[in-house]
Amino acid sequence: MMHTHGFQKLSIFAVLLAFIVPVFFAFALTPSEERSQLEQELQALEQEIQAIEGDITKTQQEKASLQKEISVLKNKIKKLDLQISQSNKIIEDLRFQITDTSQSIEQTIEDIETKKMQLGEVLQRLHREDQKSFAEIVFTGVTLSDFFGNLAGLEALRARNNELLVSMEKLSDYLQSQRGALEDEKSEEENFVRIQILQKQQSQSLSKQSEQLLEVTKGKESEYQKILADKKKKAQEIRSRIFDLIGVPDAPTFGEALEIATLVSRQTGVRPAFLLAVLTQESNIGKNVGQCYLKDANAGSGVRVNGQAISRVMKPSRDVQPFFAITQQLGRDPYNTPVSCPIPSVGGYGGAMGPAQFIPSTWVQYQNRIEQLKGGSVDPWNIRDAFLAAGVYLAQAKATRQTHDYEWCAAVTYFSGSCSSRNQVRYEFYGDNVMAIAAKYEEDIKALESASLGILGAPAR
Template sequence: MNKKFLITTILVLFILGVVRLDSFVLSQTQEDKIKEKEKLEAELKELEKQIQEYEKNINITEQQKKNLLNKIYSLKKEIEKISEEIEEGKSIVQNLSIQIEDTQKSIDGMKRKIELYQERIKILLNKIYQKEQDSLIEIMFNDGISSLFNEIENFESLNKKIYEFLSTIKTLKDDLQEQKTNLESLKEEHEKNVILNQLKAQERERIKKEQELALKQTQEKQLTYKQQLEEAKKRAQEIRNRIFELSGISKAPTFGEAYEIAKYVEQITGVRPAFLLAILTQESNIGRNVGECYLKDPQTGGGIRVKTGQWIDRVMKPSRDIGPFLDITKKVGRDPYSTVVSCPMSFGWGGAMGPAQFIPSTWVLYEDRISSITGKPADPWNIRDSFLAAGLYLADAGAAKRTYEDEWRAALIYFAGWMNLRYSFYADSVMKIVKQYEKDIADLEKAQQN
């Protein structure tokens, strides 16, 4: 007797020890998940800052690129214009050189004419001089008096014409010389302009190369920012995915486990397990899909998608649900701004919680009843509590009567809040699932009996 008692005692202590050890391990695992989630959220927050900084730097470098491209384009146009001016200046200088050369030829021609006529004048003057050496009597006896006067008159006339012609030629020569001087001055001015434009073009080319180098460096810098941004976004997405995994319920039950909980709820509410499981399948795939959004702004009800960080409006209705939601999360020890809730559909608001997908304002109507049954605070993310809440709601809607019509009506009320036939598709879908689950449960019961 004592031996049996001792063995029994040891077994009991061992079992209790195992149970406590499992509880401790589960507690530690949950605590580790919370710590991991907090660490990931801190890392995500830092990454989001980095992403904003990278995006800011990309925008800055993009603007710098545009400015540099505009400057380079302007410099190219300016260099092209200066090059055209240089070519035009060279052409003018070349034409002026030809004009100067032609003018110099004309001047040289005038000089030769002047020298020729000067030589003729010299000969003429010599003749006059020789005549002047003859005596008047000799001239008169040799040529006659009339011839003398004629010759004198001819000399004077010729002399006058020669001087007039020389005067004209000198005037032309002086004009040509002045023209040449002006052309040379003009040529010199254009040559200076060509040189200045060449220097200006060289300077613009130097600046353009500097701007092109700056553009290349800016493009490389922007490419680095883009690579860093992609890496940060990739890491942020990985973190969001992991946070999403950690943010849901601890573990979705198997169908067998869910059936056992549904039978427990049936004893309390009278709602058939097949019907309850069909509702929970329609709502969250029995706890596998409990939402994909976080509430972030309690004033507007806006939030984000957990997996992408994309901002979403209408995550939770402020006037109806946010107050109750903050109270619920406080009671069960959850961070309201990192607890997953449903995202809004194309109409209405999101904010449904846990496997049963209750909105906060509806949950508070049932939490006292749940707590009175379980003896602890009602938790919408707890599998057993969420099953019980759904069973109580469905029973209130008439599902405990267990007829097709009553269950169909209860399903419609569960989705729409009242008998709104616009949403009859939901009730139809639930009842199809019920038929399948009735067969699955029958097979499960049969397997358990065997």
């Protein structure tokens, strides 16, 4: 009976499987279909985001009230949640691209190896023919046609040899371009993970801001209006607020940071609020990624500040030697000087230095210009030098025009290396977020001025 019962269970399972398996395969998507579906989902998310942006703009035009403030915060959080979903889709799409490119590289390497084997065989045959004496060549074969046949065969071998060499050269060039494309795709993936870090941080910050607002006002409009009216108290809070920076042990207050940014503005022409916004954004990324120390110069590996081993702290071929040169000039121990950690889930490199988050190879490109403006040696971990370095970079990216579009483009360039059409689309969030932070800082600066504290003075224009 036990055997019969077991057979019945197997039979039922087989029948169910017969129905399930075809359905599974019927709904399985090919990689191209999955990517097409992702594109459609991205378009739908973009439409939702645009609708919410319209709601936010409309609400912000209304008279200042507690209800308006809470409504704007809720819509901003909703927008960020959609942007996080959008980033997830883009990262997923990039990972499809990376997989495709990696497989293509593997196939190209196989093709090159096959061509090498074929070329080796042809060269061996040519070598054997070259070893024959003139008499062997002339008298090999019974007839004259055999002789000419041998000559034709030899020519065919030489032609095949040239053909294989040309083919291998093309494959090698293609392999090089594929490896470059793979590096770009991985870099883009890393940038989107960084953007997602910012999106999540901002969403959490807005949620906390909404909770604090309700707590302070106790939900009463009259309390909210009192807070708005107390300009002197607001100015004092702004001035003494800590301005968090990555890579420095003692963070300055906003007032101190503004003093430095104002001085840098006079030297570079970059608007103080915009400079502070870029440094805030970079520090937000850097704080999340964490701090590491380089320990193995050859491999570029190291440890986190808590002692945990981690690979890819710094790219050996690009940044290790410049990093050694920088630390040697400053009398720093390269193995005990903090740099940014890599993002483990992506596979990129860390190595960014100080508040401005310059990688060593970029710092050395700008070092002379920064030293000329300062009138002495510069240190990426020094707050004032880091502000000046960021100002020089942003000035070169045309932030000195001080218009929204030029500053937005300079922010995207600071993050990704250029403001190409592709980067403008891909890294829109980064540029938008920097400009939003800059607008908030500009309000803070005006609040300080209107309170007539006379401590900081007006920022340079």
